[in-house]
Amino acid sequence: MENLKVLIVEDELIIAEDMQMMLEQLGYSVTGIAISYTEAIKILEFELPDIVMVDINLKGKETGIDLARTINERFEIPFIFITSNMDRMTIDEAKLTQPSSYLLKPFKAQHLYAAIEVALSNTSEGQKQENKEPDENAHLIKDSLFVKKNHHFVKIKIEDIYYIKADGNYLEIICEEEKFLIRSTLKNFMNRLPVSDFFQTHKSYIVNLNFVEALSSNYVLILEEEVPLSRNSREMLLERTQRFS
Template sequence: MSAIKVGVVEDEVIIADNIISVLSDLGYITCEPAGNYGEALSMLGSEQPDIVLLDINLARSKDGIEVAKHIRSSRNIPVIFLTANSDRATVERAKQVNPNAFLVKPFHESELYSAIEVAIHNFSQQQAVAAAQSSAANKSYKEFTFIKEGQYFNKVNFSDILYLSSDHVYVTVHTTTKKYLVRTTMQEYIERLDPTKFIRAHRSYVINMDRVEKINSAYVLINGEQVPMSKNYREEIMQMLNL
């Protein structure tokens, strides 16, 4: 993977130079720092950073939040706000542009590194989820399936499926009215399901996101039942629920 290029928007020259020095020591590529709104837009256009560190309180009329608004409307990169004792109103304004992280000045080298790496990672994950959802949205999925039970095939609407559980080569389809046992693997079964609605919560469980009633760190509550959720899938579920 190529080195990450970091843009810095900070109007205090000494602080900006110090941040650039630390970033270089950490192995990042750095852009020429910008000190105001106009310089920030110029830097964004000419140097194309992968992520931007933005001081909220720039000296001139257009502050770092205005720079972030421009980034959100014209570019697809993560933003980290740098702040020192911002008042509540400023923080509320900052939240409206959905920054990927906040760093309170002064901060240590380790805090800067962690903020950048976590912001890049989470942003990449969000983009992957969005791409998958977009791809799924453009694909046509059936609204029902037929499941064999005895001598008959029963029609089951996917919207009535609460969740799936698997045991080796069998999948139990839990619906609003009954359970069906299907001889297949979980992977084979979920390939017929809309991935924007059905998602793994655990190696052995797939949930219908439209049926989620409550959620905590270990379980998803669906129709009054606790469905296990492992940490490997928790982040994606939280993102899809906008939590």
């Protein structure tokens, strides 16, 4: 588990530094501040953040919209446009890049927090599945799950999840040192996990096969916990892998 990482791309340093202070107070990590398209690309290539704050009106040959296009083409991570005002032509051009959210200057910490939450929600996979409202406290994006903890989002790599337990419309996500509760059905969540690593052992359990320590007739052992294993699932598991044969 790690804090959500943010890159700030803003050519007014006072605004950028204020934004960094707000983000850090909210519990997020800032990977860097870039004042131009070129600087932003260098930072993105060195350390990929989870989200980028992009000033639309960057000074120089390449604008924030140019950077947004490159982010979409090369990095495929969510970004938030920052702006004080835009003419109609700029608005139409910005919309084509499909930003995850917008943030209007001047702004306060709560506006920044709301923009990030909207961006994660808009980027999250499977939000409209099963015709139900998305969980405002958890968002699955690419290979990571972003879960709200102490009023900010933390990042959990999917590969670090040990197993998942269903309880009605909620799931308990078990990692090495912590547990997280999110709103989702087991079926919906399973459909968004890598098939090669995760396996449903029981109507209420999904396990990460990389952490299975042992297999018995009615359970698999993970973290010294006996996770239930149904008869049909056991047969499927034995067919799928030779490690337990």
